Amino acid sequence: MTAREDKPHLTRPHVLHLLREMLRIRRFEERSAELYQQEKIRGFLHLYIGEEAVAVGVMQALGADDAIVATYREHGQALARGVSMNGVMAEMYGKQEGSSRGRGGSMHIFDAKTRFYGGNAIVGGGLPIAVGLALADKMQRRPRVTACFFGEGAAAEGEFHESMNLAALWRLPVLFVCENNLYAMGTALAISESETDIHLKAQSYRVASEAVDGMDVVAVEAAARRAVAAIHAGAGPFFLECRTYRFRAHSMFDAQLYRSKAEIEAWKQRCPIARLTAWAKASSLIHDDDIAAIEREIAAEVQASVDFSEAGTWEPVAELCRDVTTPREVR
Amino acid sequence: MTAREDKPHLTRPHVLHLLREMLRIRRFEERSAELYQQEKIRGFLHLYIGEEAVAVGVMQALGADDAIVATYREHGQALARGVSMNGVMAEMYGKQEGSSRGRGGSMHIFDAKTRFYGGNAIVGGGLPIAVGLALADKMQRRPRVTACFFGEGAAAEGEFHESMNLAALWRLPVLFVCENNLYAMGTALAISESETDIHLKAQSYRVASEAVDGMDVVAVEAAARRAVAAIHAGAGPFFLECRTYRFRAHSMFDAQLYRSKAEIEAWKQRCPIARLTAWAKASSLIHDDDIAAIEREIAAEVQASVDFSEAGTWEPVAELCRDVTTPREVR
Amino acid sequence: MNVAPTAGTQKITLTYRDAVKAAIREALQRDERVFLMGEDVGRYGGCYAVSKGLLDEFGPDRIRDTPLSESGFVGAGIGAALGGMRPIVEVMTVNFSMLCLDQILNSAATIRHMSGGQFSIPLVIRMATGAGRQLAAQHSHSLEGWYAHIPGIRVLTPATLEDARGMLATALADPDPVLIFENVLLYHMTGEIAADAGPVDIDRAAIRRAGRDISLITYGGSLWKTLKAAEELAGLGIEAEIVDLRTLRPLDDATIMQSVRKTRRAVIVDEGWKTGSLSAEIAARIVEQCFWSLDAPIGRVCTAEVPIPYPKHLEDAALPQPPAIVAAARAAVWR
């Protein structure tokens, strides 16, 4: 994945890469849902199924030095960013081999190697942090971008407003990625926003913005590359609204009283994975056996992450209070 | 003052009324500043001098049933609303004859009779409360308006964003009055907002807005009447930006390092009182002796409020913990 | 108002969740000024299904879904109360309440005083609180103790079905802001209460178990762990008296001190992080008011000083548990 090109090149390898990345998320989460039923995974589990094109598309535009800030619904971003599947799965198991030693669980994936700054379960809470990461880059004259993922529901929070203004006022390299999946838990967009055309909100901060079909990974990648290019050109932050849909419940506790099966089915017809597959096959860039091979590899990777997590160890209770503050010795 | 007319009628009585109301604020605050030097008034004292046209103009459009929510810089709104000058002055003296029994001081003028809900010294803190007052009116089907005054600095707070969205989403009868005096303490508008054309921010909530010359009381009254008419017509909230300027320091502790004498002088040339006077005299609606008479009456009223406050009494220390919660008996 | 008599009357079986819902429904039926407002209280049915069904019954005006704007809608609740309504504002959980704490501390709790008594704010704010569901560091707070520090508000922690059913009506009748904290682990609790259970007092602590050897003082979700510990202590011949605070502000010193004067020993169980938790205030008051009656140091069983970890074994280890309560009680009675 190269960050500095402004257009996606739909070569066979790249298309296979996009497909593989989306499928990794899909299969990983399908397995996670099963593991939740088996009570291997506990707490809150928020699935990204249906929204894979957003994380995968945006990550294509980011370089190794760039930073990511995400929400409690972040498995997709973590995997697409290159956080190890073993680490993410073991984290959800709560094993000390997890990406956060098992301390955080599903909602708090952190990974220093890939500059993945969580995993924030306070809606809107990640936005000011992304602004600060970008401020550090600007003050240290590092040509980096911080991508901040959040849902359309977060756009109602005061922190959204404060963060957009700060980023624009200080012309900071933040890529705000709004995952507009039309619902905040059970609250439909029209019930939470007087202006439902979310990306228009960026205007009142003089922030450039674009709305893109979040079910089309190529469109997302292209838009993200344009946005990152604009940011690198010094235009300040960019607001990218990705229109998408969550196929599954908000969390494992959600009876989905607030939307109809028909609506869900209609959106499933727009599945980003099926869509890319169909197009790539039609343009005979890939073939059934490619897909079969990818599925085999992913099945193995997912199974390996389960085995890794099962084999993982529980942190001793004696360690309970570690990592609260830095031990004086090690300073 | 009649609330239901959509245009100001510049009859001689009305012009005299506007002039008198602005002068009452001006003379009252000039005296307050002196009393602060004499240590009769303590704590924070935020003067409205220079901004009188905003409060006076807006109040013309409000009826007796309407509500007001203001900030720590609220003497002007209180006096223009009809809170007794004695009560406001005694409040600043901290005497129990004050509008809030002296408990609040300059920043916390409250008055049930005139539905004056303070006097909030947390920047942005009054906006959600105004939304709630309007919600109560809407739910109880009362054709009332809640006018919420705040500075342009407050527009950067998250509560501004949340309140605008709620008011618009629920189509509540709130008149948001942004007193854009170009500075938040020592922070110039351009240093606090990426979009300095504040009233444009209303668009991203689908809230109707207008910017008006806040140094022209007639223009403010006319705009406020249009806004209130629109609100009564059921259009939901209205955002009125009044462009004005504070002639004095932010508070009595401010050395004003952040702006030039020249800038202040230039704005003083636009003094709303001088301006109305000049116009009214030119169109020979009023004459020098009218002004002299008004000044005499106001001088007497201000002096009376000082005498009232001087004669006021200190609440006994034994009463220290009253009005924290409602005594069980009186329920 | 006093505790509704239950003896003799017909009983019904229900969950804590049902009890809260019944209280809300009754309030909505009784007084048209009452409405429920918060995130996902309507279409979703409430994060903990407490308000499920109420939207159909009372409509979207009175079962009002809000955007994610904690400061905005809590402040709106304050304004609506000033405007003559009787809002029940649901802040989904205490974990998100920092976002509206300014409105609670600086407006709800102060306007009566700042206005010299001209205005009061009949507002009820409900929040879920507590850990134990493996929700990790940001979703497992127990911060009721912080709210109990604020003059101008009342803080309630219903731990029983009767209190879940009865405290809301009393809170709504109060002219000042009342915060009600519902422990997340209690929503599933099932039991019997009087079919006609009604309003309960919100002024007094309650003795949930009588005993002569030691006072175990607690509230909310910890009450049940403490009752469990008391059973075990009884097996060791130690008869613990359990004080359920019920109301964290104002504290009912009389009931607390009466128990401690009798038992001469006390252990406080509080799910807050130990340092600066409400348990400290209880201990300080006992020392101020009962020092000469104490035969042993006051014990505290609280949460370890760590953000709540996700894994069950670590979360359990971080929180107060019956064995730790038993140990603290035994230390206090030297057995």
Add this chain to the structure above:
Amino acid sequence: MNVAPTAGTQKITLTYRDAVKAAIREALQRDERVFLMGEDVGRYGGCYAVSKGLLDEFGPDRIRDTPLSESGFVGAGIGAALGGMRPIVEVMTVNFSMLCLDQILNSAATIRHMSGGQFSIPLVIRMATGAGRQLAAQHSHSLEGWYAHIPGIRVLTPATLEDARGMLATALADPDPVLIFENVLLYHMTGEIAADAGPVDIDRAAIRRAGRDISLITYGGSLWKTLKAAEELAGLGIEAEIVDLRTLRPLDDATIMQSVRKTRRAVIVDEGWKTGSLSAEIAARIVEQCFWSLDAPIGRVCTAEVPIPYPKHLEDAALPQPPAIVAAARAAVWR
């Protein structure tokens, strides 16, 4: 690090404000990763004139005026710290800090733990705190005690010129978030300190006055009222030992208990509202650790349970004052 030796070295006279400014200036000179950010820290010169002049010296990038967006710029401080900077974020006063408390509680204090130790947050947040200037109910809070409840952060309350001058450097050297509370009444305090006064430790409480009869435990602005009271007590033949906590989290139990074991009596002076103030935690710890050494109940002199009223006579009556401290001490020593 330990307290810089001052004996013998050359002295300079300055105010507490100057001491804080000198510490900030030195930090900016020493480490280019350090910057100051907050409302009106630049053009205005700081709400309390602490940063006056620094804008000209270091420019608007490093003396960064922010909009009124407490949550936004405190969160930005967290992010900047994660990004390798060493931010000093000024939240003008603790009264406004509820608006950024979520960022402090749920991000600054938890990210190290939630990330399994991968990330730490070298952030310093400064706030003015305290009452006494007739600023009324919304502008007179003393909420340091709340912050002392939060695992994952350190809480400092410099009460002396040496600490105002020396705590910032130590705080900036700390890899985790440190909050510094500066009492508003101290900014004008003038005195002498060593010209070369430097970093001071932030782990230990300090004995500000040695005495054998009673331990008066306090911090921040109340230290000076307590010293005043001690003079008066001395006149009555009562020798008070004064413990200045200096650091509210983590508390230095060793120094507190050593003093109480010696004097066998304690009064805690805390400007917070009494119920749930840090004074309760100190009392609870003394009971836990020194119960058998106590010869009298522990006294607490705190703020009355009322939003701070505007009039001076009522504000004075609401706050801890030397006469109340003297009375509490006398009650504890039965004289």
